[in-house]
Amino acid sequence: MAEVKDPSEGVQIDLISGERMDGLTSMEKIRLILDGVREGNIVILEEGLSPDEESRLIEVTMTEISPDEFNGIEIETHPRSDTSDSSFLDRLMGKESTKKLTVIGPANQIETLHKDETLIQTLVSRK
Amino acid sequence: MGLLTNLKSSIARAASTLFAEEESKRIGIYGPPNAGKTTLANRIVRDWTEHGDAVGPESHIPHETRRARRKEDIEIERNGSTVNIDVVDTPGVTTKVDYTEFLEHDMEKDDAVRRSREATEGVAEAMHWLREDVDGVIYVLDSTTDPFTQVNTMLIGIIESQDLPVLILANKIDKEESSVQRIRNAFPQHETIPLSALEGDNMDEVYDKIAEYFG
Numbered sequence A: 001m002a003e004v005k006d007p008s009e010g011v012q013i014d015l016i017s018g019e020r021m022d023g024l025t026s027m028e029k030i031r032l033i034l035d036g037v038r039e040g041n042i043v044i045l046e047e048g049l050s051p052d053e054e055s056r057l058i059e060v061t062m063t064e065i066s067p068d069e070f071n072g073i074e075i076e077t078h079p080r081s082d083t084s085d086s087s088f089l090d091r092l093m094g095k096e097s098t099k100k101l102t103v104i105g106p107a108n109q110i111e112t113l114h115k116d117e118t119l120i121q122t123l124v125s126r127k
Numbered sequence B: 001m002g003l004l005t006n007l008k009s010s011i012a013r014a015a016s017t018l019f020a021e022e023e024s025k026r027i028g029i030y031g032p033p034n035a036g037k038t039t040l041a042n043r044i045v046r047d048w049t050e051h052g053d054a055v056g057p058e059s060h061i062p063h064e065t066r067r068a069r070r071k072e073d074i075e076i077e078r079n080g081s082t083v084n085i086d087v088v089d090t091p092g093v094t095t096k097v098d099y100t101e102f103l104e105h106d107m108e109k110d111d112a113v114r115r116s117r118e119a120t121e122g123v124a125e126a127m128h129w130l131r132e133d134v135d136g137v138i139y140v141l142d143s144t145t146d147p148f149t150q151v152n153t154m155l156i157g158i159i160e161s162q163d164l165p166v167l168i169l170a171n172k173i174d175k176e177e178s179s180v181q182r183i184r185n186a187f188p189q190h191e192t193i194p195l196s197a198l199e200g201d202n203m204d205e206v207y208d209k210i211a212e213y214f215g
């Protein structure tokens, strides 16, 4: 991956496609997310995580929190409508729940200003 | 892959109910910090066991519970039949813990750091339990606060994805700012039961529903 820039210059955003995530195991996905977030980046997942992966993400985040260094994560998901892009079979297989745009960032740098079904406003501050 | 895992886990679950017919169902009490989970667990234990020792301490400071605590073989009687459950009180789930917030509650830095370390271990443990060791969930929310948070949405999603029966409780209805409807709107796919775990309001309906969902 590209070298990490000086965080004082700005905030890096990693936009990760669903295709890229598809090839990874759950733990690899969680590592990719947390490595990015711990460097101070905002990670945006095109297709989000499965509920099981979300549960593991919380668990691994907890084990990595350490005082004055890492306070954990802020996570926001933006569900897509069930009916428009997933078939009945998809829903039966539990696929629909993973297709949600997900924004993850360091807890001390990201703050949700407003959230409704159509808009999420987030304030991202530098370290 | 999803189908296979689902199939495997439903077979495992079916097998475990087959062979463990007499055993108590293990019910996890989940929810955000400070919702009143321990207050509820203590009330259940006080109402249905002889000794009624408290499950754990209650406190207005978040992350009071930092270890999942189990109380076994609670027999709840409803309409002439009994329901056996083990109650597991869990630490409030969150995605972040900042020890400096505990300093505002007049805590020394050492204590605040220790509390935060224990809290993170406890939440990790609670997430693990949720994936492996519970048969049903009581999800407790403080009805005076906004239920539409990311943690609540994620947790309910995780619980649903495992096909666990879940009862949503809107706690602290004794407070003036309480809004049960706000919780119903946030989770319309589930039944929401109002209560005050502190005052004991509406506990009859809570026990009826526990028997109905987990019996």
Ligand SMILES: Nc1nc2c(ncn2[C@@H]2O[C@H](COP(=O)(O)OP(=O)(O)OP(=O)(O)O)[C@@H](O)[C@H]2O)c(=O)[nH]1
Pocket: B031, B032, B033, B034, B035, B036, B037, B038, B039, B040, B057, B058, B059, B060, B061, B062, B063, B064, B065, B066, B090, B091, B092, B093, B171, B172, B173, B174, B175, B195, B196, B197, B198, B199
């Ligand atoms: N007014 C009112 N206060 C309540 C009620 N239930 C709990 N509380 C208070 O809310 C605070 C938190 O209660 P706990 O039972 O410790 O909450 P918890 O969910 O176990 O919190 P953690 O263990 O920190 O996650 C305490 O001060 C309780 O007295 C209720 O029904 N009404």
Ligand SMILES: [Mg+2]
Pocket: B037, B038, B039, B057, B058, B064, B065, B089, B090, B091, B092
């Ligand atoms: Mg507690």
